Amino acid sequence: MLIIRLLSNAIKSKLPKMSRPFLPLFIxxxxxxxxxxxxxxxxxPTANYPLSVVKTLPEQIEPGVYYGFAKIGGGPVYKMVANIGWCPFYKNEExxxxxxxxHYCGPDFYGEYLKTIIVGYLRAEMNFDSLDKLILAINADIANAxxxxxxxxxxxxxxxxxxxxSKLGEK
Known part of the structure; x- marks a missing residue:
């Protein structure tokens, strides 16, 4: 099972430590x-940053799935998982x-100010041969995060x- 395999490998390698030189990463x-x-x-559901924010990422960042914490506007801090890359299943061009x-159950937050701290790296970005397999991987990523x-x-x-x-643009 995907969850068990990813989790056991991560525990063996102590992945939860800041596993990349640019981590933690503040976005x-x-x-x-x-x-x-x-x-x-x-x-x-996902929250998306504008391309101007994406372009500020460190050069050495690897496309993949990361985990960390997020804060929407003045709300509480939540756990989060993020895909950084081109989403090969959907063939994104940027x-x-x-x-x-x-565990965020509130309304859509388009236009809100989002702060994230990326803490660790879960896995490389990969393509899937079906939507069901992509959903299984996402669920495993969330559980591991x-x-x-x-x-x-x-x-x-x-x-x-x-x-x-507080930042100038924060709502």
């Missing part, structure tokens, strides 16, 4: 309307950051100043 910006497939096709805010974000290294970032400091 912020206004949420824009995406492709509309997260909620409708995947059952996993790189994107699609963030799923775990929930587990990893409870580790002490990750929990240190929940109350980071980044989430409390």
């Amino acid at each position: 912020e910006g206004e949420v824009i309307k995406g492709f509309g497939r997260g909620s409708k096709e995947l059952g996993c 790189m994107s950051i699609e963030t799923h805010v775990i 929930i587990t990893f974000l409870d580790f002490p290294d990750a929990q240190k970032l929940v109350n980071h100043d980044f989430f409390v400091s």
Whole structure:
């Protein structure tokens, strides 16, 4: 099963530690309307940053699935999982950051200010031969993110100043 395999490999390699030299990575910006497939096709709504934010990513970032924390406007901090890349299943032409805010049940937040701290890397971006297999992988990514974000290294970032400091564009 995908969840067990990913989780056991990550625990063996102690993946929850900041596993890339550019992590933790702090990203912020206004949420824009995406492709509309997260909620409708995947059952996993996502918040999308504008291309101007995507272009500020470090050069060495690898396309893939990452996990961390997110804050929408002045609300609480949530766990999150994000795909950074081209979403090969959908053949995106531009790189994107699609963030799923775990356990967020509120209304759409287009136009809200989103802050994310990327804590760790789950897996490389990959293509799938069916929508069902993509959904299974997304569910495994969410389950793994929930587990990893409870580790002490990750929990240190929940109350980071980044989430409390106010930015000019923040609503």
